[in-house]
Amino acid sequence: MKLPGWKEMPEGIVILEAGNSREYETGSWRTFRPVLNKEKCINCLFCWIYCPDSSILVENEKMNGFDYSHCKGCGICSKVCPVKAIDMVEEVTV
Amino acid sequence: MKTKNLLALEGNQAIALAMRQINPDVVAAYPITPQTEIVQVFSEYVANGEVNTEFVTVESEHSALSACVGASAAGARVMTATSSQGLALMWEVLYIASGARLPIVMTVVNRALSSPINIHCDHSDAMGARDSGWIQFWSETVQEAYDNLIQAIRIAEKVHLPVMVNMDGFITSHAEEVIEPLSDEDVRSFVGEYKPTRMLLDVSNPYTIGPLALQDSYFEFKRSQAEAYKQVIPVVREVAEDFAKISGRKYELYEVYNLEDAEIGLVVLNSAAGTAKDVVDTLRTQGKKVGVIKPRLFRPLPVEELKKELSHLEVIGVMDRADTYGGFGGPLFGDIRSILYDSPNHPVILDYIYGLGGRDVTLEHIHKVFEGLESVKSSCKVENLVNYIGIRE
Amino acid sequence: MPVNIKELSRKEDRLSSGHRLCGGCGSSIIVRQVLLAIDKPVIVANATGCLEVATTIYPYTAWKTPWIHSAFENAAATISGVEAAYKSLKKQGKITEDIAFVAFGGDGGTYDIGFQSLSGAMERNHKILYICYDNEAYMNTGIQRSSATPRGAWTTTTPVGKVLHGKIEKKKDIVASIAEQGATYVAQASISNFRDLIEKVRKAVSVDGASFIDILSPCPRGWRTDTSETVNIAKLAVETCYWPLYEIENGKWKINYVPREKKPITEYIKPQGRFTHLFRTENAYILEEIQQEVDAKWELLQRKAQLFQ
Numbered sequence: 001m002k003l004p005g006w007k008e009m010p011e012g013i014v015i016l017e018a019g020n021s022r023e024y025e026t027g028s029w030r031t032f033r034p035v036l037n038k039e040k041c042i043n044c045l046f047c048w049i050y051c052p053d054s055s056i057l058v059e060n061e062k063m064n065g066f067d068y069s070h071c072k073g074c075g076i077c078s079k080v081c082p083v084k085a086i087d088m089v090e091e092v093t094v
Numbered sequence: 095m096k097t098k099n100l101l102a103l104e105g106n107q108a109i110a111l112a113m114r115q116i117n118p119d120v121v122a123a124y125p126i127t128p129q130t131e132i133v134q135v136f137s138e139y140v141a142n143g144e145v146n147t148e149f150v151t152v153e154s155e156h157s158a159l160s161a162c163v164g165a166s167a168a169g170a171r172v173m174t175a176t177s178s179q180g181l182a183l184m185w186e187v188l189y190i191a192s193g194a195r196l197p198i199v200m201t202v203v204n205r206a207l208s209s210p211i212n213i214h215c216d217h218s219d220a221m222g223a224r225d226s227g228w229i230q231f232w233s234e235t236v237q238e239a240y241d242n243l244i245q246a247i248r249i250a251e252k253v254h255l256p257v258m259v260n261m262d263g264f265i266t267s268h269a270e271e272v273i274e275p276l277s278d279e280d281v282r283s284f285v286g287e288y289k290p291t292r293m294l295l296d297v298s299n300p301y302t303i304g305p306l307a308l309q310d311s312y313f314e315f316k317r318s319q320a321e322a323y324k325q326v327i328p329v330v331r332e333v334a335e336d337f338a339k340i341s342g343r344k345y346e347l348y349e350v351y352n353l354e355d356a357e358i359g360l361v362v363l364n365s366a367a368g369t370a371k372d373v374v375d376t377l378r379t380q381g382k383k384v385g386v387i388k389p390r391l392f393r394p395l396p397v398e399e400l401k402k403e404l405s406h407l408e409v410i411g412v413m414d415r416a417d418t419y420g421g422f423g424g425p426l427f428g429d430i431r432s433i434l435y436d437s438p439n440h441p442v443i444l445d446y447i448y449g450l451g452g453r454d455v456t457l458e459h460i461h462k463v464f465e466g467l468e469s470v471k472s473s474c475k476v477e478n479l480v481n482y483i484g485i486r487e
Numbered sequence: 488m489p490v491n492i493k494e495l496s497r498k499e500d501r502l503s504s505g506h507r508l509c510g511g512c513g514s515s516i517i518v519r520q521v522l523l524a525i526d527k528p529v530i531v532a533n534a535t536g537c538l539e540v541a542t543t544i545y546p547y548t549a550w551k552t553p554w555i556h557s558a559f560e561n562a563a564a565t566i567s568g569v570e571a572a573y574k575s576l577k578k579q580g581k582i583t584e585d586i587a588f589v590a591f592g593g594d595g596g597t598y599d600i601g602f603q604s605l606s607g608a609m610e611r612n613h614k615i616l617y618i619c620y621d622n623e624a625y626m627n628t629g630i631q632r633s634s635a636t637p638r639g640a641w642t643t644t645t646p647v648g649k650v651l652h653g654k655i656e657k658k659k660d661i662v663a664s665i666a667e668q669g670a671t672y673v674a675q676a677s678i679s680n681f682r683d684l685i686e687k688v689r690k691a692v693s694v695d696g697a698s699f700i701d702i703l704s705p706c707p708r709g710w711r712t713d714t715s716e717t718v719n720i721a722k723l724a725v726e727t728c729y730w731p732l733y734e735i736e737n738g739k740w741k742i743n744y745v746p747r748e749k750k751p752i753t754e755y756i757k758p759q760g761r762f763t764h765l766f767r768t769e770n771a772y773i774l775e776e777i778q779q780e781v782d783a784k785w786e787l788l789q790r791k792a793q794l795f796q
Contacts, residue, residue, distance in 0.1 A: 001547070002748050003310060003311055003314075003546060004314070005314065006313075006314035006315075006317040006318040006321075007307045007318075008313065009314060011195050011254060011291065011322075011728065012193075012194050012195040012254070012303065012305070013193050013194050013195075013303060013304055013305065013315060013317070014292075014302065014303050014305075015301065015302040015305050015543065015545060015546060015547070015548040017299055017548070018302065018548065018550060018551045018552070019503040019548065019549065019551040020503075020546070020547055020548060021503045021506050021542070021547040021548055021549040022503045023502055023505065023506035023547065024505040024507075024547050025505070026504070026506075026507065027755070028632065028710055030510075035522055041587045045491070045492045045493065045496050046492075046752075047381040048492075048496055049492060049496075049519075049520065049523075049681050050509070050516060050678070050681075051493070051516075051519075052508065052511060052512050052513070052515040052516050052519075052717075053503040053504045053506070053510075053515065054500045054502065055504055055612070056518065057541060058496045061493040061497065064778055069504075070504035070505055070513075071772060072509075072510030072714075073510060074510035074511035074714040074715060074717070075713070075715030076331050076511060076516075076714070076717055076718055077717055078715060079715045079716065079718065080718050080719075081717055082217050088506075088715070093560055119572060119575040119576060119579070120568065120572050120575055122567075122568060122571065129531035146529075146575060146578060146579050147575065148571040148574050148578075148758070150567060150571045150793070151566060151611070152567070152607055152612065153603060153604070153605070153606065153607030153610070154603060154604075155633060156560070156561060156606045157563075157564035157567075157602070157603070157607055158563060158564075159563045159567050160557055160558065160561035160564035160604065161565065161567060161568030161571065163555075163565060163568060163571040164532060164555060164557070164564070164566060164567065164568025164570075164571075164572070165555045165569060165572040165575075166568075166572075166573050166574035167555050167568075167569070168530070168568065168569040168573065169572060169576065169747055170572035170575055171578060172568075172572075187557065187558060207780065214560070252757075262684035263502065267652035293570060294530050294553040294555060295530070295531065295552075295572065295573055295576065295582055295586070297528035297552075297553055297568075297586060300550070300552050300553040300554070300679075301553060301554075302543050302548035302549060302554045302555075303548050303554070303555045303556070304543070304555055304556035304557055305543035305544065305545045305548060305556070306540045306543055306544050306545060307545040308544065311545045311546070314559050396497070408600065443720050449585070455556075474499045
C-alpha cells in the first residue's frame with residue numbers, strides 16, 4: 001500500500017478501513033503448508049476455531065480449505081485435527 | 095437598568111460552576127491540592143442530579159486522563175482538572191490526547207512540582223507541559239478562569255485539540271472574588287452540542303485509533319498535528335467575539351496595560367500580573383513610561399502578535415514563576431527572547447524568576463524589578479540576564 | 488444455551504487475517520474465540536504489547552471492531568472512559584444500542600504496570616470485560632520476566648546462569664486478587680477448552696458489572712515451543728491442574744472442569760524450552776517444589792469450591 005503524504009492523512013491517529021490487514025499477505029512467511037485430506041475430514045471445525053490467522057475457510061459449516069495468502073504454516077490445525085486429516089508439507093520454491 | 099448577577103466565589107468554586115453549566119458527558123478526575131474543591135463541588139452537583147455527567151472517580155491522575163481519552167474518543171464531551179504532581183503523572187497521556195486530536199478540556203490549578211514537595215503556587219506544572227500539544231490559557235482572576243473555561247469548550251471542539259486552562263493555586267483557586275457568571279441557558283447555548291467527526295460508539299462505522307506508526311509514517315502523523323495549531327488563533331478570536339456578545343467581556347490573546355507608549359515593559363502570567371498593574375499605576379503617576387503585558391494564550395504561542403506588541407520597548411522584564419533547570423532562564427523568558435530575536439529594535443530582555451513554591455511576590459518586589467530595568471535602560475549595561483527575586487540569599 | 492461450533496462458524500471473524508503476530512501465537516486464538524462468543528457490537532481497548540502492535544501496524548489494522556490503544560498501563564482506565572461515555576450518552580437518549588466493552592492486555596499490562604488501573608476499573612464495577620492474554624512474560628520487548636512468569640522459567644531477565652537458574656519468585660495469583668477488588672465475575676480459561684472459554688465470555692458480558700478473565704496464551708517464541716503445539720500445551724496446562732478452569736461469580740468459587748486423570752506437571756513442562764534446565768539433576772528439587780505448589784493450589788481451589796456447593 002502506498003503511504004500518503006501528511007496533507008492527505010485523516011486527522012488524528014486513525015486507520016479508517018477496519019480490517020484492511022487482509023491486504024497484507026502473511027502467507028509468504030510459510031515454510032510448511034497445510035494440506036487437507038478431504039476423505040478423512042469429519043467437519044468438526046476444530047482447525048477453524050484454533051487457527052490464529054483466521055485462515056481455515058468454512059462454507060456452510062463445512063471445512064472448505066485454507067487461505068494460503070495468509071496461512072503462516074504454524075501447524076496448529078494439523079496437530080488439533082482429531083482424525084489427522086491435515087498434513088504439513090514443506091513449501092518448495094521451484 | 096439591568097441588574098448584574100454577581101456571585102462571590104473562590105476560583106475552584108467558579109470552575110465547578112462553569113463545569114456544571116457546561117454539563118459535560120463525562121468527568122474523570124482525581125483529587126490533588128489545590129484542585130480538590132473542584133471535584134468536591136462538582137460531586138455535589140452529581141449527587142443532586144444537577145448534571146448528566148458520568149463522574150468517574152478514578153484511582154490516579156494517569157487513569158483520569160486515560161479515561162478522558164477513552165471517553166472523548168468514544169464521542170463524549172469530557173472535562174477534568176488537576177495540579178502539579180497530578181499533571182506530571184498524566185504526562186505521557188497529555189501527548190497521546192493531543193496526538194489523537196481529542197478536545198478534552200482540563201483546568202490546571204498551578205502548583206509547584208516536587209521536589210521538595212510543596213502545595214503552593216508556581217507555574218512549573220503547566221510549563222512542563224508546554225510542548226505536549228495542549229492549547230494553554232492563563233488566567234489572572236477568578237472571572238478570567240471561569241470565562242476561559244467556557245470558551246475553551248468551543249475552541250477545543252472547533253480545532254480538535256485539548257485545552258488546558260491555568261489559574262494560580264491558592265492565590266486564585268482559594269481566593270474569593272466577586273464575579274459575574276453567565277446564566278445556565280447562556281452557557282448551554284454558547285457551548286452547544288458536541289458533534290465529533292467520528293466516535294467509537296458509532297459501532298456501524300468501526301475504525302482503529304492509536305496504531306503503531308513506524309519510521310515510515312510517524313513523521314507524517316506529527317507534521318499533520320503541527321499544522322493544526324495554525325488554525326487556533328483565528329478560532330480563539332472568533333470565540334472571544336461570540337463570548338463578548340453574551341457576557342460583555344472581550345478577551346484578546348493577551349492583555350496590554352499601559353504598553354503602547356511604554357519604554358519599559360513587564361511580561362507576567364496569571365495573578366502576579368494584577369500586582370504588576372498596580373505598580374505600573376504608581377509609576378505612571380511619577381511619569382515613568384512603563385507597562386505590562388499579560389499573555390492569555392500561551393500555546394500556541396502568538397509569535398507575530400507578541401512581536402508586534404513588544405518590539406517598540408527598549409527594555410523588557412519577563413517574570414517567570416518557573417525555572418528551567420540547566421536551561422537559559424525561565425520558560426517564558428526563552429519564548430519572549432526567541433520571538434524578539436529578529437526585531438530591528440532589539441529590546442534588552444531580562445528574566446526575573448519569582449514566587450516559586452508559593453513565595454509571595456509583593457509590590458516592593460515588582461518596584462525593584464522596574465528599578466532594575468530602569469537602570470539597565472539608562473546605563474545600557476546588564477549585570478545578570480537571569481535574576482531571582484524575593485529570595486533569601 | 489450450549490456452545491455450538493457449527494453455528495459459531497457462520498459468524499464473521501472480527502479479527503482479520505494479515506496481522507503480524509508470530510505463527511502459532513496464542514493471543515489471536517484468544518481474541519478470535521472471545522469475539523466469536525459475543526453476539527453484540529464490541530468496542531475494544533488494547534494495552535501496548537504484542538497483540539496491539541502486531542495487529543495495528545499503520546496503515547493496516549486487523550480489527551473490524553471499533554478499537555482504541557492509548558498507552559501500556561491504562562487499557563482498563565481507557566475502556567472505563569469509553570463505558571462511562573456510553574452510560575452518559577445512553578442516559579441522555581443519544582444512544583440506544585447494546586454494546587459490549589472489552590479490554591485486552593498482556594500479562595505485563597495487566598499483572599504489573601497495568602495492575603493499578605485494572606484494580607480501579609474492577610473496584611468501580613464498570614460494565615466491562617477485561618481479558619488478560621497471559622503469555623507469562625513481557626514478550627513484545629523480548630521475553631523479560633513479569634509477575635506472571637512461573638517459578639523456574641527462563642526469561643531474558645531471569646536467565647539461567649552459574650548462580651541463578653530462572654525465575655525465583657512464584658507466579659502471582661491475579662484471579663483471586665481481582666475477585667477481591669470487587670469485580671462481579673472473574674475466571675480462568677484456556678483456548679484448549681473453547682466451549683468453557685466461550686461460555687465464560689458470554690456470562691461475563693451479561694453480568695451487570697466488571698469481569699476479568701485470565702487466559703493462558705502459550706508463546707512459541709518466548710516459551711521455546713513448537714508453533715504447532717500451542718493448543719496442546721494449553722491443554723496440558725489444564726490437564727496438569729497448573730491452569731485450572733474455574734470462576735468466581737459474586738464471590739462464589741466454582742471449578743468448571745476436573746481432569747479425569749491429573750497429569751504430572753513434568754508433562755506440561757517437558758515440551759517447553761524455557762524449562763529445559765529444570766531437568767538437570769541439580770534442579771530436581773525445583774521440579775518437586777513446582778509439583779507441590781501445583782498440588783497445594785489445586786487442593787486449596789477444591790476446598791474453596793466446596794464451600795460454595
